[in-house]
Amino acid sequence: MNLLERIDHWGTVSPDAIAHVSDDRSLTYGELCRRSDALALYLAERFGDDRGPIAALGHREPEMLIAFLGSVKSGRPYVPIDTVFPRQRIDKIVAISRAAMVLTPQETAQFSATEARAPANCLQRDDPFYILFTSGSTGEPKGVVISLACLEHFIAWMLAEQKFLEQGEIFLNQAPFSFDLSVMDLYCSLATGGTLFSISRDLVANPKALYRTLGSSNVTTWVSTPSFAQMCLVEEKFGEAMLPHVRRFLFCGETLAPQTAALLLERFPGAEVWNSYGPTEATVATTSVRIGRTILEKYSPLPVGRPMPGTEVFVMNERGEALPANKRGEIVIAGPNVSPGYLGRPDLTAAVFFQHGSQRAYRTGDLGRFHDKLLFFEGRIDEQIKLYGYRIELGDIEANLRALSLVRDAVVIPVIKNGAAQSLAAFVVLSKRGEESDFELSHTLRKQLGERLPNYMLPRKFVFLDAFPMTANGKADRARLAQSL
Ligand code: AMP
Numbered sequence: 001m002n003l004l005e006r007i008d009h010w011g012t013v014s015p016d017a018i019a020h021v022s023d024d025r026s027l028t029y030g031e032l033c034r035r036s037d038a039l040a041l042y043l044a045e046r047f048g049d050d051r052g053p054i055a056a057l058g059h060r061e062p063e064m065l066i067a068f069l070g071s072v073k074s075g076r077p078y079v080p081i082d083t084v085f086p087r088q089r090i091d092k093i094v095a096i097s098r099a100a101m102v103l104t105p106q107e108t109a110q111f112s113a114t115e116a117r118a119p120a121n122c123l124q125r126d127d128p129f130y131i132l133f134t135s136g137s138t139g140e141p142k143g144v145v146i147s148l149a150c151l152e153h154f155i156a157w158m159l160a161e162q163k164f165l166e167q168g169e170i171f172l173n174q175a176p177f178s179f180d181l182s183v184m185d186l187y188c189s190l191a192t193g194g195t196l197f198s199i200s201r202d203l204v205a206n207p208k209a210l211y212r213t214l215g216s217s218n219v220t221t222w223v224s225t226p227s228f229a230q231m232c233l234v235e236e237k238f239g240e241a242m243l244p245h246v247r248r249f250l251f252c253g254e255t256l257a258p259q260t261a262a263l264l265l266e267r268f269p270g271a272e273v274w275n276s277y278g279p280t281e282a283t284v285a286t287t288s289v290r291i292g293r294t295i296l297e298k299y300s301p302l303p304v305g306r307p308m309p310g311t312e313v314f315v316m317n318e319r320g321e322a323l324p325a326n327k328r329g330e331i332v333i334a335g336p337n338v339s340p341g342y343l344g345r346p347d348l349t350a351a352v353f354f355q356h357g358s359q360r361a362y363r364t365g366d367l368g369r370f371h372d373k374l375l376f377f378e379g380r381i382d383e384q385i386k387l388y389g390y391r392i393e394l395g396d397i398e399a400n401l402r403a404l405s406l407v408r409d410a411v412v413i414p415v416i417k418n419g420a421a422q423s424l425a426a427f428v429v430l431s432k433r434g435e436e437s438d439f440e441l442s443h444t445l446r447k448q449l450g451e452r453l454p455n456y457m458l459p460r461k462f463v464f465l466d467a468f469p470m471t472a473n474g475k476a477d478r479a480r481l482a483q484s485l
Pocket of ligand 1 (some may be wrong): 135180181215252253254256275276277278279280281284304364366375377380386390392
């Protein structure tokens, strides 16, 4: 059975089981399968041989799941786009992906309302399943293509390692569907007949309602960024009494601090804590490790894990030579979970993807080393950062700032606290200075930038300079700018 057949199987044997809960709405497996079949047929009839991607634009609506499955059942990959993105960014993603159409939840509801069987067997293993857009250093988002084969390899590993109870799990969905961490909860849940429990943006902004909802969620498998768990831990009641059924915390996407893991083990004595690591380009996660007491006592920072079976992870130097244990270098991932590349960008693809023996390989741009057969993450080679779990190229923000008429040049720097980025600061050289105060200018720039970039990419602080300090080779001196914060 392939992944889609597995999901449909739950629609047949347990049509009334709940596949998704979001706010006050829910979706059964019967509906999910029936409606995604109907949507697939609609798409097949409307677009015929054109297998262009389908963009699914929304937030946590159950229709998002219908749109994802409907697209792939019709043989077309989907592009998940969260409504957190401003219009300009959405338009860019739709244009780059050459989406055949953009499906809103309302349209998905409308086009999936008929009774129909999906066109049979449309998706081959090497066909693209989804395309996820990440921040690109030049200001253009780049679309990572993930095939059914990549996804199945990842899910098979997760199921073997975590031994989820069939039809017995409720998965927390905290990450937006446009962030690949959500693929972990979404497909582990659908593959095992579980329930996906989504936390919407409004809930995260309202702590009281958030804890009340978490308390009534019966979540058994917690999947989130470490930042989100850290935020929850601020509430003292966040513990076993609030979430008595949690069996495991699965983390990925950014550094898991030892204090966060320790507090979770203390507050949830019956639960396991797992750290995992990987980029979108290698399908969510590639290494994992259970963080028990022994590991906590032995390592700080914590390891990010051991490679999944069938995939090779190694560390290499600038000359592309594999390095022995304990040596630091760039982390490379080679295996069936590695993406075919960036959509429509052979140049970007060739720069970081390559063939390693019979395996497709990806140079992550992450620094790390193996120690005791465990991988340790040690920062980035370039200017990509993680802010509250979101992957951001500082160059993306800078390019979008420079595109504003007020800005001649810009450098964006993360404000680091306790070893992690807490916010962003922009150093700006203006094209011309008027009468406005720095406060007014910051407000204007943030507003204009907010029309181009999502909120999480907006600098909190703006500093206006006549010119940037320079390094010896004439580049803006980021280190000096960072020191001045
Ligand atoms: P994304 O493509 O959004 O999943 O981001 C991938 C990047 O997040 C990786 O290349 C790392 O830089 C970072 N990352 C992922 N997992 C971890 C982890 N467990 N610890 C530290 N950094 C991580």
